[in-house]
Amino acid sequence: MRIKSRKDEVSEIDLTPMIDMVFNLIAFFMVLINFSQSEANDRVVLPKSVLVKPPEEALEFPIVLHVAPDGEIIVGGEGYTIDTLRIAFNRELSVIEAEGKKPADANVIIRAHKDTAAGDVQEVIRVAQEQKFERFALRAKEDRS
Amino acid sequence: MKIRNRNEGVKQEVNMTAMIDIVFLLLIFFVMTFKIAEMEGDFSVRMPLADSSGGAVDNTDLPIKLRLRADGQGRLTAMELNEVQLGTNIERLQSMVLGLVGGTAPSEAAGEGPEVEIDTDYNLRYEHVIDAISAVSGYKQGDRTVQLIERIKFAKPRR
Numbered sequence: 001m002r003i004k005s006r007k008d009e010v011s012e013i014d015l016t017p018m019i020d021m022v023f024n025l026i027a028f029f030m031v032l033i034n035f036s037q038s039e040a041n042d043r044v045v046l047p048k049s050v051l052v053k054p055p056e057e058a059l060e061f062p063i064v065l066h067v068a069p070d071g072e073i074i075v076g077g078e079g080y081t082i083d084t085l086r087i088a089f090n091r092e093l094s095v096i097e098a099e100g101k102k103p104a105d106a107n108v109i110i111r112a113h114k115d116t117a118a119g120d121v122q123e124v125i126r127v128a129q130e131q132k133f134e135r136f137a138l139r140a141k142e143d144r145s
Numbered sequence: 146m147k148i149r150n151r152n153e154g155v156k157q158e159v160n161m162t163a164m165i166d167i168v169f170l171l172l173i174f175f176v177m178t179f180k181i182a183e184m185e186g187d188f189s190v191r192m193p194l195a196d197s198s199g200g201a202v203d204n205t206d207l208p209i210k211l212r213l214r215a216d217g218q219g220r221l222t223a224m225e226l227n228e229v230q231l232g233t234n235i236e237r238l239q240s241m242v243l244g245l246v247g248g249t250a251p252s253e254a255a256g257e258g259p260e261v262e263i264d265t266d267y268n269l270r271y272e273h274v275i276d277a278i279s280a281v282s283g284y285k286q287g288d289r290t291v292q293l294i295e296r297i298k299f300a301k302p303r304r
Binding site: 015019022023025026029030032033046047048049050051052053054055059067104109112113114115116117118119120121122123125126129130132134135136137138139140141142 | 171183184189193213219270274275
């Protein structure tokens with residue numbers, strides 16, 4: 001019986017197609033990665049609405065407020081209550097005034113959890129109104145069903 | 146001159162292992178951090194603080210009053226539009242708003258037109274408020290959105 005010499009058989013896998021695919025996958029995920037997720041908060045599940053559409057242009061001077069189901073308000077990673085929320089607004093106001101704008105130019109974006117008491121959201125709006133904010137955006141998830 | 150036979154030449158092999166290691170790490174990083182971005186949008190509400198000089202307000206353009214009532218658990222129990230009982234039927238609310246503003250709303254300039262004032266029980270869940278705002282501000286007709294009422298404000302919170 002003739003036995004082939006094993007010496008010549010260097011088992012080599014052709015890696016090119018795999019690398020092609022892997023690079024494609026990396027490119028796909030890199031393009032889709034969304035760093036603006038920092039705007040979201042894990043505790044907040046937005047209500048759904050069929051009417052909302054993603055804004056075509058970014059809002060001017062956005063101040064993002066997250067309202068958790070228990071009524072806690074999160075601004076810039078820090079938790080506030082209705083009574084202490086004014087501190088957060090004052091901080092934002094000083095930034096707005098430093099840029100020579102008025103509070104009425106700023107947009108207060110309210111991302112409230114769907115089970116939050118509506119009164120808590122109203123209180124947030126009331127505190128903001130006392131600080132001379134005028135423009136509010138009630139954020140909701142786009143419902144495509 | 147001696148010319149090397151190219152066919153016989155040394156097979157140049159790049160060691161791929163290191164690159165593949167890094168590439169897989171990158172791939173795992175991107176897969177783990179990947180989160181399907183949910184489309185979000187806003188209902189823009191312009192609500193300046195009502196000043197005490199309320200006499201200047203044009204009373205011919207009274208806001209449409211929408212009253213939302215809730216039970217102890219924050220569920221919607223009743224809706225009233227200008228004192229007319231609507232139950233909990235959002236479609237009925239929409240058809241009534243459509244009857245009130247008619248087909249005039251889309252032609253009006255932004256920032257004008259009728260205004261709706263939402264007066265809600267304190268503990269009503271926010272999603273019901275958004276449902277009501279959706280119903281009064283418009284509806285979808287295929288891909289087109291028909292605007293009904295653009296101006297929305299909230300009454301004083303009820304404690």
